[in-house]
Amino acid sequence: MRAPKPTDHFDVVVVGAGPAGSAAAIVAARAGLNVLLIERGEYPGAKNVSGAAFYGSAMLNKLIPGWWEQAPVERYICRRDVILISPTTAVSLDFRSASPDYAAPPYNAFTILRPKFDRWFAAQAEAAGAFLLTSTVVDGVIKERGKVVGVKVRRDDGEIRADLVIACDGANSFLAQQAGLQRRLETHELSLGVKEVLGLEEAAIRERFNLSGNEGMVLEYVGAITDKARGGAFLYTNRNSLSLGVIAQVSSLVETGKRPYELLELFKAHPAVAPLLRGAKLREYSAHLIPESGWEMMPKLVASGMLVAGDAAGFCLATGLYIEGINYAMQSGMAAGEAAIEAHRVRDFTRHTLERYTELLWPYNVFTDFRAYRHAPHFVNGERLQNLYPEMAAASFERLFRVDGNAKQKILPLYLKAMRQSGAKPRHLIADLLQAARSYLW
Numbered sequence: 001m002r003a004p005k006p007t008d009h010f011d012v013v014v015v016g017a018g019p020a021g022s023a024a025a026i027v028a029a030r031a032g033l034n035v036l037l038i039e040r041g042e043y044p045g046a047k048n049v050s051g052a053a054f055y056g057s058a059m060l061n062k063l064i065p066g067w068w069e070q071a072p073v074e075r076y077i078c079r080r081d082v083i084l085i086s087p088t089t090a091v092s093l094d095f096r097s098a099s100p101d102y103a104a105p106p107y108n109a110f111t112i113l114r115p116k117f118d119r120w121f122a123a124q125a126e127a128a129g130a131f132l133l134t135s136t137v138v139d140g141v142i143k144e145r146g147k148v149v150g151v152k153v154r155r156d157d158g159e160i161r162a163d164l165v166i167a168c169d170g171a172n173s174f175l176a177q178q179a180g181l182q183r184r185l186e187t188h189e190l191s192l193g194v195k196e197v198l199g200l201e202e203a204a205i206r207e208r209f210n211l212s213g214n215e216g217m218v219l220e221y222v223g224a225i226t227d228k229a230r231g232g233a234f235l236y237t238n239r240n241s242l243s244l245g246v247i248a249q250v251s252s253l254v255e256t257g258k259r260p261y262e263l264l265e266l267f268k269a270h271p272a273v274a275p276l277l278r279g280a281k282l283r284e285y286s287a288h289l290i291p292e293s294g295w296e297m298m299p300k301l302v303a304s305g306m307l308v309a310g311d312a313a314g315f316c317l318a319t320g321l322y323i324e325g326i327n328y329a330m331q332s333g334m335a336a337g338e339a340a341i342e343a344h345r346v347r348d349f350t351r352h353t354l355e356r357y358t359e360l361l362w363p364y365n366v367f368t369d370f371r372a373y374r375h376a377p378h379f380v381n382g383e384r385l386q387n388l389y390p391e392m393a394a395a396s397f398e399r400l401f402r403v404d405g406n407a408k409q410k411i412l413p414l415y416l417k418a419m420r421q422s423g424a425k426p427r428h429l430i431a432d433l434l435q436a437a438r439s440y441l442w
Ligand SMILES: Cc1cc2nc3c(=O)[nH]c(=O)nc-3n(C[C@H](O)[C@H](O)[C@H](O)COP(=O)(O)OP(=O)(O)OC[C@H]3O[C@@H](n4cnc5c(N)ncnc54)[C@H](O)[C@@H]3O)c2cc1C
Pocket: 015, 016, 017, 018, 019, 020, 021, 038, 039, 040, 041, 044, 045, 047, 048, 049, 050, 051, 052, 053, 054, 055, 136, 137, 138, 139, 168, 169, 170, 171, 174, 192, 193, 194, 195, 245, 247, 287, 288, 289, 290, 309, 310, 311, 312, 315, 316, 323, 324, 325, 326, 327, 329
């Protein structure tokens, strides 16, 4: 297929070939729409960053049946650990399942490497009939009489016109801001993730993480790992590598003066982490922003001639229990693709008709999930939850399991002592328990 010319007119231009953009392009192109997918990277995924645990297997199975048989997946996830950490101690909740929901098709989740996965996923959009234009930066939208009518690209030929532009350009979307749909985000609404991929032999991975065959594991850490900055850390098993990183709220990095790569080094050196990394060799280093405030930071999603999906719309669910953005990027991309088809059918791309997108986000479980967990992002970034309680839990268990010749204490006095020593106040604890209940229980 030849490269598009400025005179070309597309039904849909999708900006960004991440999970949101490729999903939108697949849906729209399969319905016969003339779709252009524009990506600034040399290839889709070249610079894209996630952990990456992909929790949307069953959902993607509806779009591409048996997708995991052809896609570059690493390991299916059957173990998940949440670990509270102090500088010297770790307390883990270890979940493992051999049930068919986790260990058989369509599987619950996979670890993936984005440069490989995104490239494969964008190829599915091409196979559906979309035209993929790489190494091309979109500099802004073209507006005429209040309607978005195309995009400006950083190439000689300058402008590409379309009935509909779907902005899937990721966190802190320049396009959404330029179209007046999103304000400039505050530093407490964004986190910075720094990540490394370390090569390690398959046999060592199986042995260290107690896995067999293609089983995989994700470990998520909270507490002293971010040294008073608000955030957490992760360690995921790939086929013959480990992905690990630290995520910290941008405002708390500024407040504490911590540098992300220092936090990453601290994490790697922790006594509960370092033995898992022994002998592993650095393959990649990357960093990326994450929109973490969920429901509260959602921009307007629709303008005449334009929709916003994925991270560009703030659809990354970061609740402490979950860090899921890839699946919501795909789900919102698919909803945007469907809205494009409906608008194309009636030849009407005004805001009124395109509002259908916001209705479709409910059955795709995007709005449902973000609304249900709307209180969680704020709660999870609270100072006490981030730093005080993990240290308290670690100190309590430290004392509980220590046999040092002194009389054994029962749990309540031991716990109250840990509370006193850490400076936690009972009234704060009660308030936090209520907040936790509101965030996660109902
Ligand atoms: C460290 C880290 C760990 C994470 N871990 C997980 C995890 O384990 N599981 C999970 O589900 N989510 C995770 N996330 C979140 C997840 O990465 C995002 O939610 C997801 O990538 C959003 O997909 P997207 O398609 O909306 O945006 P992106 O993946 O950011 O894709 C945007 C695309 O647009 C392109 N683009 C941007 N601007 C332009 C432009 N002007 N012109 C042309 N192209 C452009 C980019 O090159 C990119 O390809 C993590 C994020 C980070 C940073």
